[in-house]
Amino acid sequence: MKKADLGLGLYILVAIVFFIVPMPSTLLDVLLAFNISIAMIILFNAMFSKEALDMSFFPTILLFTTIFRISLNVSSTKLILVSGNPGNVVRTFGGFVGGGNLVTGTIVFIILVLIQFMVINKGSERVSEVTARFTLDAMPGKQMAIDADLNTGAITDVEAQQRRQKIQDEAGFFGAMDGATKYVKGDAIAGLIITIINFAGGMAMGVVYQGMQLQEALDKYTILTIGDGLVSQIPSLMISLSTGILVTKASKEADMSDALLKQLFSIPKVLYMVGGSMAFLGIVTPLNPFIFIAYGACFAAAGYIISQKLGIEEIENEVNEEEADAEEIRRPENVTSLLQVDPIELEFGYGIIPLADVNQGGDLLDRVVMIRRQIALELGCVVPIIRLRDNIQLNPNQYLIKIKGVPVSEGEILFDHYMAMNPGYVEEEITGIPTFEPSFHLPAIWINENQRERAETLGYTVVDPPSIIATHLTEVIRTHLDELLTRQDVQNLINNVKDANTTLVDELVPKLLSVGEIQKVLQNLLNEGISIRDLITIFETLADYAPTTRDTDVLTEYARQSLKRAISNKFFPQNETTSVVTLDPKIEQDIMDSVKQTEQGAYLTLDPETSQNIINAVNEEIVKLQNLGKNPIIITSPIVRMYFKKLTEDYFKDLVVISYNEIDSNVELQSVGMVTI
Template identity: 55%
Template sequence: MKIRDYAVLVSVIMIVVMMVIPLPPLLLDLLIMINISLAITIILVAMNTKEALQFSIFPTLLLLTTLFRLGLNVSTTRSILTNQTGGQVIETFGSFVVGGSAIIGILVFLILVIIQFLVITKGSERVAEVAARFTLDSMPGKQMSIDADLGAGMISDQEAKKRREKVSQEADFYGAMDGASKFVKGDAIAGIIITIINIIGGLLIGVIVHGMAMGEAAQLFTLLSIGDGLVSQIPALLISTATGIVVTRAASDGNLGSDITKQLFAYPKMLYVVAGTLALIAFFTPINPLLVLPVAGVIAFGGYRMQSVLAVEEKEESEAAGGGQELEELKSPESVIDLLHVDAIEFEFGYGLIPIADKNQGGDLLDRVIMIRRQCAMELGVVVPVIRIRDNIQLQPNEYVIKIKGNKVAAGEIMLDHYLAMSPGIDDENVEGIETVEPAFGMPALWIREDMKEEAEMAGYAIVDPPSVVSTHLTEVIKRHAHELIGRQEVKALIDNVRETSPAVIEELIPHLLGIGEVQKVLMKLLKEKVSIRNLLVILETLADYASQTKDSDLLTEYVRQALSRQITLQYADQNGPLQVITAGASLEKKFADSVHRTEQGNYLSIDPESSQSIFQKISEQASQLQQAGVQPVLLTSPAIRMYMRQFVERFAPDLPVLSYNELEPEIEIQSVGVINISAGVVNVS
């Protein structure tokens, strides 16, 4: 047996012992305060219990509290009749609570007894009796329901056994409460009888034994008896109320000590309320605070300790239950559906990069992701889906991977205790570091220590901290793959947003001229060439103008690009100088126009391998020269073959913009740095 089991057994024995052995007034005061605290605890627990089995020990507890209260009555009666005192608590209730008037005390006591006996106790007794009858009548039906669920395979054998035990326990409880309610009724009757005995016995003893005057004896023993009755009946009233609340609870299989300690103190926070109540009694009544406050302190400390223990136990149980639940979910066939979900964007990193994502370690990656989504919305006009960020122990400690729809599209490696230094074009020998490649743009760079940072800045190096390297790389990957992130559902959301301000164009275009899928194809082609779709109203109006003429998404995209000419011009033009372009010559354009094959399934480009290789080489050479000069290379061609030129170029230079003359504003100044032509099967640049 555990210590708490012995404590309960000793407490029961001491209740019987105190009926026989006289107790000093100070100990009586302490026991009376414990009685009041116990009553408050019981009613609070009863009010917070959600189902019957959580407080199934209540019938037995009701018997013990009644026995304890009657034992106190016997001890206080002995003290009153023997020593003309019942302790400070009884004297306070007899004088302070009822104003020192014996008549008022008797009336208050009778009112409390009437409330308890005629209202609460009688009602609880009737409810318990009816509940017991209905519970016993419903037992066969509940048993049949359990057997039916078991036969249908809806529950397991263990679950069926548990439910049968619960039905049996509920029936036991209702039967027990039907009898236990008689304890409350008998307690009320006993309280009246004991009070009358105290008054009559006190008068006889005071006059005959102590030689007191009749009035003096009546005043003294009546107040003491009334105080004793109030001290006893107030906790009895609280427990009677708890009886009415808990009358539908069920019995338990646990032993008495375990059930009392587990169930009575199942709500440790309620002990703070009990301690606070006792503290108020100590401060606002003449009761000695040194008597009450220690009890309140012990109760509050006990509540704190039990709350701490319960928190640890609940955490362990939840972790164990969570693991078991996950295991069951993995075993169930329905769990396979969850495995089919693929996140639109994933950012996985090794354990060494956890500090950049952990706010507790100063990481701001989550905040940077929010800014990336805002930046993409402003620049591209798309709502980037939620970016799933998680660590991956399979990666190297300093490695990270970016996935689009479950597929790896980019990766990198950073050093958290270093800075990335990118050369201005002329390397400084004094700047030492670990050679690497900047992941977003593929530029050569160095990982330098923090003590080298100032010297590198003076040498003209661009210094970037590791979180900025990651966020820049993630931003560029999203921009490069934005066309893969916009599906029909995302397009519908964008169209619905335009519908709120411009419903006319939506009603004309969708679904009469084009479907959402056809609009999606156009938007995907624009995003693939890094053309922002933020001005969606212009795009939809252009589609509404030309959709009646053709449903070809390539042609519709060309019409939209021409409608966005000002936007495209500003995207590539340099405000401080002319737009430098590589121009497709007339012979090259004729070669492409002749190589277009038209079929019922669509048009496609077919150029012989030798010519393709030569054209690839010349365009790449021109583009590299412009890049080395720090200029964004642009390939300029006629509107008729622009889309075919783009299909040809994107295979080896996906980031090379291909523009047509109609996509540039007339006032823009254009400077051709090279014209690519074909003569006698040879590609040349002039």
């Protein structure tokens, strides 16, 4: 058995034994002194503990000390009634602490009982009850916060387990404290009842059995009763105070003394006002001027000292901040922060700042949010965060769009003007500043507010500056979305699909294809404007064909064919015949004959002259379609489509190349030409 276990057992055993066995007065003195010292230890531990859980066994300690104190109270009562000699400690408390006066001692004792019973016990009981209730009510929210931090990687499993255990410990502690405060309340009531019994019983014993006169018995037993009550109530008062301190403890960052001093004596003007008020009372009123003026001077001096100290601390903090900033700049690791490249940046001159400043009524930030939402719905891909920043090196009305830190497009607007574009059928012209629409490079005119209504009446498309920037940014993002799709983005998409399609994802990744190979397929689709929102269909197709080939270009073609309904809906309007151009079978054969297969994939080996002739023929057919007001669409056989697209993509960015297998059966097409050489 450990020594601590033995000591705790003896502590409880002594309390129980002396309920039955009479105790010598000398031993009672020893145990009463020990009881007072234990109460002091508990009080100071409660004061200087960082948080309530530092004394998690306080409810148990409260029960043990209450039983021990009541045992001493019973033993002292026996000695008072039997021999009239309860020992030195009880007599000293009755005579010295009570002032040697019956009335004074009685009043002091009553005041102590009232303070403990009506103030400290009542408040501690209420605080314990409310704290326990709020702690239990807050448990679900705290558990959810821990789970959220764990899911985001902010904490580890071990830290999460520790925090959950702490929440459970807090709930158990405050619940136990709610019940334990009833012991303190009961102890105070019991002490009061025992004191009354001591007084009445002592008077009866002195007069009836010891033959004392009434006044003599009153003097003797009143002093002893008050002494017994005081020696019991003072430790009880300290325990009650410890309970109140523990359940009201809020700060976990500092000791109570530091927190109290900082909160009470940290504002110089408060001390100046208190000092002035005290000095005023000492001078104007009949109050002792020496005391009040002295207090006023002390508080004023303390305020001055604290203000000087705060000034020095402020200067030191500024110096430390400057040194920290300088040290941060000097640190070689700081250079790594400069290597961060934002996926998408929109830089603009100072003249465009009002469009991005919410306080000035600008809604550009809201439009950027809508762009990300629009592209997510349209193409099924999450656009990275778009960084907006002003750049004084740009012209006031100029803006610049960067992809991965490299400028890819720019534009210029006129503030307080509108851009009017002729859709092609408006004959009447309006006056304005000629320009080009930045997204599609169409001719346009800058007009002012007064001309807006007339331009709209004539049939012009009128756009405000924020819409111009937003449209331009949207088109740039659409064009480069395949570059912005990272492996991490693909993994996030896979995780979203896996929630409801575990079997599909487990079969595909990583058994058949890696995340990087899936990324290449999705990038190929996005590069040609095909939505990847239907990831389940795409993954099903990849799972079907990946066992036979891991060529991402070939897998892309299979995925496109499985998405033919979406492709047809995008490029071929329903209930309308679409004009297209076909590819000469001879050119298709030439292309297939020039395909070379390698471990890195397939590539074309067409001679430069043939390639140029094909490009020229394509250009002629595109011009014909554009003259008819149609989008340039070329239809090829499935096996040729990807190679023909690679051949032409550097020359014709907007050319749509579709295979026969990617066209839905209900689509109506009209061939208006053939690419031939």
